[in-house]
Amino acid sequence: MQNSVSGYGGIKSIARKPDGGFYLVRARSLLAAWVTFKREEISLYDLRLWLACHEMMARRCQLKPDQVSTFTENELIRLVGSGTKSKVKYGIKRLLSCGLLHWDRNCISTETHRAEATLAETDAWIDALSLVKNNRRKVPVPRRLIRYVIKTRQRTLIGTVLGHLFRCLYYRKGRCVSGGRCKASWIAAALQLDLRNVKSSRKRLIELGWIKGCKDKQTSLNRWGLPLVLNLQWDVPDKGNHVKTPPQTSQNCAKLPPPIYDKKPLSGSNNQNPSKNPGVQNRTRFDSQPNLKHITIEDLRNAVRLDALYRQACAAGSLPHSQSNRLQWFAAAERALSEGTENPCGLFVTICGKKLWSYINHEQEDGARVKLKRLDFGEETRLPGDACGMVPVYDSLAA
Secondary structure (H helix, E strand, C coil), X not given: CEXXXXXXXXXXXXXXXXXXXXXXXXXXXXHHHHHHHHCCCCCHHHHHHHHHHHHHHHHCXXXXXXXXXCCCHHHHHHHHCCCCHHHHHHHHHHHHHHCCCEECCCCEECCCHHHHHHHCCCHHHHHHHHHCCCCCCEEEEEHHHHHHHCCCCCHHHHHHHHHHHHHHEEEECCEEEECEEECHHHHHHHCCCCHHHHXXXXXXXXXXXXXXXXXXXXXXXXXXXXXXXXXXXXXXXXXHHCCCCCCCCCCCCCCCCCCCCCCCCCCCCCCCCCCCCCCECCCCCCCCCCECCEECHHHHHCHHHXXXXXXXXXXXXXXXXXXXXXXXXXXXXHHHHHHCCCCHHHHHHHHHHHCCHHHCCHHHHHHHHHHHHHHHHCCCCCCCCHHHCCCCCCCCCCC
């Protein structure tokens, strides 16, 4: 049963439990897993596995004493929605080494005391605890929401969900209380995320119906943030029920040509040579070697050729080699392909040359991460870079 009460700055929703159930997770456990992920000790896929383990334990919370639970890698694959059995085993191994998980065929535990002890003296852990004030409480995590989140490959969406859980969902006197204020800038600072991507993810959560914003004065919004209520009756949207309007039927209407006022046009070739953009070409043979001075549209679409261009840029000294720069290089290509309607190659050169990484959104970054994953761990029989005769670099950020 759910009821709503008026509170300062908005509406608070109170219910015994969210629809679909919940499980209590310590706020420090969620922070420890996230900080470990941001320190690149585990991948995004490993973080999704850790969240899926909570769902596995919740499914077995009402077993009878004579029943024995069994945990398998195949169940994790079904919950996460991707991966292989070997990949899940490697992910579990990394979670075990970081102290985030205890795995046994008949018993698992997601307690993170060992990981918290390891992170105790790190700056990232101290900063996270200082920003998340009430970090010793337990957070009632809705099961439907986590099942939806762990199937995504968007780190910003997962971080935005965790930030709203920290600020807007509590468990008091045996009931779930939803309501509070949460600034996007606070989520970006506490969880080390890009502010624009956090706002984009929150907009998506509002469109999904999980977050309901309340009206307030602008001065209050500037100081404390938007008053929010998390929908305790939220359900995963069914994509199959969306009605799509049929495309417009083309009307074969013959149009008259424009009138000819001058039947004797000028003869000559004045101003008939368009200016060429140095370093950029739109068409070339695909079997040619990629060249940093002549970037083509095929170079942006093909991961092997794009990676060869990245190594040329690192060798020339225009871009220092790092995992972050390699991801930004591929993400710039994704943005150039999606936004560069007239000259995508020129847009790519501008972004990389001036290091305009802030123009890249989280969807383009996730697309680049998937392309890197296929390149480094991938689905082809040849080694990455064989087409260009270069040695691959196996340090992908893909999850």
